[in-house]
Amino acid sequence: MPDLHRLSRRAEVMPASPIRRLAPHAVAARQRGIEVLGLNIGQPDIPTPQPILDRMRQYPAPYVPYGPSQGLPEFLEALRTYYAGVGVPLAVEELFVTTAGSEAIQFTMGALCDPGDQVLVFEPFYTNYNGFAALTSVECVPVTTRVEDGYHLPDRAAIEARIGPRTRAILICSPGNPTGTVYTDAELEMLAAICRDRGLYLVADEVYREFTYDGKTSRSLLTLPGLERHAIVVDSVSKRYSLCGARIGNIASRNREFMDAILRFGQARLCPPTLEQFACTALTQVPASYTRGVVAEYQKRRDVVFGALSALPGVRVRRPEGAFYVSAGLPVDDANAFATFLLDEYAVDGETVMVAPLDGFYATPGLGRDEVRLAYVLECAKLERAMKILAGAIAAYGARVRA
Amino acid sequence: MPDLHRLSRRAEVMPASPIRRLAPHAVAARQRGIEVLGLNIGQPDIPTPQPILDRMRQYPAPYVPYGPSQGLPEFLEALRTYYAGVGVPLAVEELFVTTAGSEAIQFTMGALCDPGDQVLVFEPFYTNYNGFAALTSVECVPVTTRVEDGYHLPDRAAIEARIGPRTRAILICSPGNPTGTVYTDAELEMLAAICRDRGLYLVADEVYREFTYDGKTSRSLLTLPGLERHAIVVDSVSKRYSLCGARIGNIASRNREFMDAILRFGQARLCPPTLEQFACTALTQVPASYTRGVVAEYQKRRDVVFGALSALPGVRVRRPEGAFYVSAGLPVDDANAFATFLLDEYAVDGETVMVAPLDGFYATPGLGRDEVRLAYVLECAKLERAMKILAGAIAAYGARVRA
Numbered sequence: 001m002p003d004l005h006r007l008s009r010r011a012e013v014m015p016a017s018p019i020r021r022l023a024p025h026a027v028a029a030r031q032r033g034i035e036v037l038g039l040n041i042g043q044p045d046i047p048t049p050q051p052i053l054d055r056m057r058q059y060p061a062p063y064v065p066y067g068p069s070q071g072l073p074e075f076l077e078a079l080r081t082y083y084a085g086v087g088v089p090l091a092v093e094e095l096f097v098t099t100a101g102s103e104a105i106q107f108t109m110g111a112l113c114d115p116g117d118q119v120l121v122f123e124p125f126y127t128n129y130n131g132f133a134a135l136t137s138v139e140c141v142p143v144t145t146r147v148e149d150g151y152h153l154p155d156r157a158a159i160e161a162r163i164g165p166r167t168r169a170i171l172i173c174s175p176g177n178p179t180g181t182v183y184t185d186a187e188l189e190m191l192a193a194i195c196r197d198r199g200l201y202l203v204a205d206e207v208y209r210e211f212t213y214d215g216k217t218s219r220s221l222l223t224l225p226g227l228e229r230h231a232i233v234v235d236s237v238s239k240r241y242s243l244c245g246a247r248i249g250n251i252a253s254r255n256r257e258f259m260d261a262i263l264r265f266g267q268a269r270l271c272p273p274t275l276e277q278f279a280c281t282a283l284t285q286v287p288a289s290y291t292r293g294v295v296a297e298y299q300k301r302r303d304v305v306f307g308a309l310s311a312l313p314g315v316r317v318r319r320p321e322g323a324f325y326v327s328a329g330l331p332v333d334d335a336n337a338f339a340t341f342l343l344d345e346y347a348v349d350g351e352t353v354m355v356a357p358l359d360g361f362y363a364t365p366g367l368g369r370d371e372v373r374l375a376y377v378l379e380c381a382k383l384e385r386a387m388k389i390l391a392g393a394i395a396a397y398g399a400r401v402r403a
Numbered sequence: 404m405p406d407l408h409r410l411s412r413r414a415e416v417m418p419a420s421p422i423r424r425l426a427p428h429a430v431a432a433r434q435r436g437i438e439v440l441g442l443n444i445g446q447p448d449i450p451t452p453q454p455i456l457d458r459m460r461q462y463p464a465p466y467v468p469y470g471p472s473q474g475l476p477e478f479l480e481a482l483r484t485y486y487a488g489v490g491v492p493l494a495v496e497e498l499f500v501t502t503a504g505s506e507a508i509q510f511t512m513g514a515l516c517d518p519g520d521q522v523l524v525f526e527p528f529y530t531n532y533n534g535f536a537a538l539t540s541v542e543c544v545p546v547t548t549r550v551e552d553g554y555h556l557p558d559r560a561a562i563e564a565r566i567g568p569r570t571r572a573i574l575i576c577s578p579g580n581p582t583g584t585v586y587t588d589a590e591l592e593m594l595a596a597i598c599r600d601r602g603l604y605l606v607a608d609e610v611y612r613e614f615t616y617d618g619k620t621s622r623s624l625l626t627l628p629g630l631e632r633h634a635i636v637v638d639s640v641s642k643r644y645s646l647c648g649a650r651i652g653n654i655a656s657r658n659r660e661f662m663d664a665i666l667r668f669g670q671a672r673l674c675p676p677t678l679e680q681f682a683c684t685a686l687t688q689v690p691a692s693y694t695r696g697v698v699a700e701y702q703k704r705r706d707v708v709f710g711a712l713s714a715l716p717g718v719r720v721r722r723p724e725g726a727f728y729v730s731a732g733l734p735v736d737d738a739n740a741f742a743t744f745l746l747d748e749y750a751v752d753g754e755t756v757m758v759a760p761l762d763g764f765y766a767t768p769g770l771g772r773d774e775v776r777l778a779y780v781l782e783c784a785k786l787e788r789a790m791k792i793l794a795g796a797i798a799a800y801g802a803r804v805r806a
Contacts, residue, residue, distance in 0.1 A: 002602035004632050005571050007664050011514040017670035020472060047465035056467075056678070057460050062450035063645035064459075064679075069423060099502050099650065102672035110538050111414040115518035131671020135513050137540060168408050199405035229407050242466035245677025247502065247650070261410050267420035268534020269505035273676050274648025275459070276467075 014134040018127050018360025025343035026354050034347050037386040039374040040339075040354040042177065042324060044242045046294055049286040052241055056279035067274045069266040071097025071250070075277040078284050079250060086209065088222045094254050096262050099272045101207050101236035101249040105171075106132040108232055108251060111261040112168045112201050113138040119203075120162055120170040122153065124327060124361035124368055126177045126205065141167070142363035147329050147371065150318035151179035153187045159194060169201035169232075170194065175208035175218050178327050178361050178373035180302075180320025182218050195230045201258075202227065207236040207249075208323040210291050213299040216321055228254040237280055239324075240291070246276040298324050301376040301383055308387035309374075312394065327358055327373045330394060335359065335372050338397050346393045353386045353393070417537040421530050421763025428746035429757050437750050440789040442777040443742075443757040445580065445727060447645045449697055452689040455644055459682035470677045472669040474500025474653070478680040481687050482653055489612065491625045497657050499665050502675045504610050504639035504652040508574075509535040511635055511654060514664040515571045515604050516541040522606075523565055523573040525556065527730060527764035527771055529580045529608065544570070545766035550732050550774065553721035554582035556590045562597060572604035572635075573597065578611040578621050581730045581764050581776035583705075583723025585621050598633045604661075605630065610639040610652075611726040613694050616702040619724055631657040640683055642727075643694070649679040701727050704779040704786055711790035712777075715797065730761055730776045733797060738762065738775050741800050749796045756789045756796070 019041050026036045047053075070076065076092050083090050098104040105128075113119060115137035121129055123142035133140045143162050145151040153159065159170075170191055174183040183191075195202040204221040212218050221231045236249035249272075251262055302319075305326055309317045314331030332338040335357040342352050358371035376383055422444050429439045450456075473479065479495050486493045501507040508531075516522065518540035524532055526545035536543045546565050548554040556562065562573075573594055577586040586594075598605040607624040615621050624634045639652035652675075654665055705723055712720045717734030735741040738760040745755050761774035779786055 002600075004602050005515070005604065007514055007661060008517045008520070008571075010517060011664035011667075014664060014667040014671070016667050017472070020670050023471075041469065043468050044466070048467060053465070057462065059460065062456070063447070064451060064648040065446050065645075066444065066647045068426075069420070099506075099676075100672070103502075106538075106672075111410055112408070114411045114413060115540050117411070128671045128673070131668070135509075135539065135668060135671065137518050168411075197405075199407050201408065242468075244469045245467040245674060247674075247676045258410060261414035261417060264417040264419050265414075265534070265538060267423050268417070268531045268538065269503070269509075270531070271648060271650075273502075273650045273679065275678060276676065 010134050010137055015127070015130050015360065019356050022339055022343060022354060025340055029343045029352060033350065035351040036343065037351060037353045037378060037382055037389070039376065039378070039386060040356045042239065042375045042377060043244055044239060044324070044377050045379065046242045046297065048242045049290050051282040051285035052243070052279050055282040056275070059275055059278055064274050067271045067277060069271055070263060071095070071272060072274070072277040072281070074281045078281045081284050083252065086220065088220050090252055093256065093259060094252055096251045096259060096266060097272045097277060098249045098251060100238060100247040101205065101234050102128065102132070104234035104236070104249045104251045105129065105205065106135060107262050107265040108203055108234060109133060109136045109138050110265060111258060116166060117168045118164065118166045120159070120167060121363070122172065123363055124151070124178050124358050124371070126173055127361045129171065130363070140363055144364060144367065147316050147318060147327060151176065151181040151327065153183065153190070156190055156194060163198055163200070167200060169203050171203045171205070173205040175211050175322025177208065177323055178325045178356070178358065180323050180325045180327070182212055182216055182321040185219055188219055188221065188224060192224050192227050196226065200230070201232060202230050203232045203234065205234050207239055210240060210295060211298060211324060212295070212322040213302060214321070218322060222252060222254070232258065237283070241283065241286070243276070246280070247273055248276045248280055298376065300380055302326070304380050304383045305374055305376045305387060308391070312391055324376050325373055326376065327371055329371050332370055332394065332397055333401055335370055339372065341397050342393050346396060348389045348392055351385060351389060353389045413537050413540055418530070418533050418763065422759050425742055425746060425757060428743055432746045432755060436753065438754045439746065440754060440756045440781060440785055440792070442779065442781070442789060443759045445642065445778045445780060446647055447642060447727070447780050448782065449645045449700065451645045452693050454685040454688035455646070455682050458685040459678070462678055462681055467677050470674045470680060472674055473666060474498070474675060475677070475680045475684070477684045481684045484687050486655065489623065491623050493655055496659065496662060497655055499654045499662060499669060500675045500680060501652045501654060503641060503650040504608065504637050505531065505535070507637035507639070507652045507654045508532065508608065509538060510665050510668045511606055511637060512536060512539045512541050513668060514661060519569060520571045521567065521569045523562070523570060524766070525575065526766055527554070527581050527761050527774070529576055530764045532574065533766070543766055547767060547770065548582070550719045550721060550730060554579065554584040554730065556586065556593070559593055559597060566601055570603060572606050574606045574608070576608040578614050578725025580611065580726055581728045581759070581761065583726050583728045583730070585615055585619055585724040588622055591622055591624065591627060595627050595630050599629065603633070604635060605633050606635045606637065608637050610642050613643060613698060614701060614727060615698070615725040616705060617724070621725060625655060625657070635661065640686070644686065644689070646679070646683070649683070650676055651679045651683055701779065703783055705729070707783050707786045708777055708779045708790060711794070715794055727779050728776055729779065730774055732774050735773055735797065735800055736804055738773055742775065744800050745796050749799060751792045751795055754788060754792060756792045
């Protein structure tokens with residue numbers, strides 16, 4: 001009898017999430033009675049807007065049926081209203097509702113790339129792009145950015161040097177996860193020029209669109225002239241309305257041929273969640289003050305975290321411009337060992353901190369070994385305690401390593 | 404300036420859903436004031452169990468956070484209880500919650516197959532398997548079954564003749580969509596023997612597990628001895644509790660190496676929907692009488708549809724044993740043209756019927772051209788009217804074609 005076939009190569013290369021791989025250590029810490037301040041995952045603690053919560057609890061039907069593959073018509077209309085409000089007029093055919101941003105990226109990779117094709121990404125990048133690439137057998141080719149530059153883009157030559165015959169698209173995330181970087185108009189226009197000149201698609205993950213600080217704004221790819229066929233935006237309500245677990249996202253593009261392919265990808269999985277789309281039709285009733293309040297709160301939190309980090313000796317960090325992450329180089333030999341140390345061995349007054357080691361956000365081996373990502377998704381008082389714990393842990397860890 | 408790259412080959416081969424491609428014709432019919440009796444899609448009209456609906460409306464938190472990638476612990480426990488109740492004891496590590504059965508199949512294909520690898524399916528088969536295969540660049544290789552045999556399996560030699568060096572798994576659906584066929588113990592044991600002898604995985608889509616008629620039951624793959632490493636079950640609450648739009652499914656397997664790969668696939672997309680998992684933890688409170696009542700109702704509906712179909716001259720049909728579908732050969736030249744005729748040109752007392760042409764459920768070109776699938780998901784009175792409309796339409800269509 002022959003052996004059972006091995007699993008696929010892509011199952012082998014599918015990475016364990018660096019955001020979640022420390023979870024067992026956090027569970028163990030909590031079992032020892034330690035309070036774990038979770039800065040490892042971008043899970044906001046801010047309440048969902050009341051109109052959406054209310055509508056969620058008022059679902060009227062006696063069962064939960066399939067919706068259309070493209071999305072519920074009333075939610076698509078709400079999305080159109082939302083995009084028009086951020087200066088992006090779209091036809092309904094230019095929108096497609098997905099099961100969160102995750103599915104939006106996965107379908108986009110599948111529609112643009114065949115197995116072995118390549119997508120250019122700027123590392124450190126949202127680690128789950130690797131997972132979607134593995135599922136679809138696409139290769140993420142990294143262009144490195146550096147904490148010393150605030151993770152802004154290198155020059156055009158450095159980017160074009162990484163474009164090859166299998167490159168199909170450039171994928172960006174701005175405001176950026178894990179970097180907090182907001183690309184400037186000049187950066188977006190450089191990328192647009194590259195894509196136009198090289199026949200590439202330009203895909204922007206804009207789920208943090210509103211999360212920009214110090215009066216900065218983030219320009220949507222969909223406002224760039226002459227890029228209509230190239231530009232694809234992936235988006236999500238997860239962060240905008242504290243609905244990470246709702247799994248509602250969307251694709252937006254004026255490339256009708258691409259959108260037709262996405263519809264066919266979407267038909268295979270029938271539809272995105274009905275109940276949450278129903279709830280999210282209320283997003284048109286969310287007042288602008290909600291978003292202003294949320295962003296003001298995150299700016300305060302950023303100030304707490306950045307202020308504390310930049311005061312620590314040996315820490316390399318630039319002020320984040322958006323999203324709710326900061327990535328920083330720490331004076332530690334190994335951020336994974338340090339993050340594990342925090343959970344397994346360190347606590348102050350019964351509390352410790354969970355961070356995400358940044359090596360898993362790089363595709364180039366060896367990079368990011370001393371870097372971490374912090375998601376400032378807790379209230380300021382907790383963040384202040386977290387930063388003190390982090391400072392103490394760096395000292396204690398350093399002493400232990402030297403010993 | 405070079406042309407923009409073409410979309411991927413898999414975007415080209417990604418099929419439009421044959422279940423949904425007639426949707427624009429249905430929309431047009433409704434706009435003309437015609438009531439369309441939808442037998443084209445497996446969307447049950449039966450109310451969701453009250454404990455689940457109640458819990459859905461009582462979601463307590465002020466926001467909807469990510470859950471664990473594997474699923475909410477309390478929902479995993481509810482699933483364990485459910486499986487134990489159907490004679491399948493499982494450890495929690497042997498379960499993984501997915502975004503509906505769709506994601507369960509997609510992850511399973513991805514974990515078992517690399518691009519170009521093959522999965523054996525029995526045609527006519529659930530058409531969306533093609534979509535998941537296209538996304539993951541896997542090939543569905545068909546073994547044909549026939550309406551005259553009630554779509555039961557051919558002999559072992561006919562199945563093994565289709566196994567090649569790239570075959571990684573056999574994928575079945577029992578009780579079957581679109582066939583209504585429930586495989587016998589002997590059929591399951593034959594498939595198990597083939598998979599053991601040839602080192603293949605055996606994947607069973609068991610989402611219609613409870614939907615069996617005339618006292619028949621459907622045996623889970625997970626009860627077959629000696630198949631622990633080979634057997635993978637994909638499952639969903641969609642049909643069982645009228646929660647098609649909830650997008651909650653799961654994978655169940657005792658192959659721990661496979662389940663570890665699935666966890667990593669799942670981490671990339673963070674988590675399945677939180678709110679519906681929360682609601683579905685109440686499945687342990689659903690009384691057995693709910694399921695008995697649902698199945699009795701579907702058996703009545705099946706009797707209406709099968710009785711009417713088998714009385715029609717020229718119709719080829721066998722009594723469905725399970726699920727809520729019947730596939731039948733009609734005395735028409737082209738089931739697509741006939742289905743379009745129903746929507747565009749035919750009505751009785753302001754009503755018409757929407758059916759799913761079966762050619763899209765075959766991988767072999769040319770098969771199923773005169774076959775349709777009917778989902779008997781409406782109450783008996785509507786089904787009786789639908790079957791009269793169908794009978795009249797067959798006559799009218801035939802007269803038109805001959806004219």
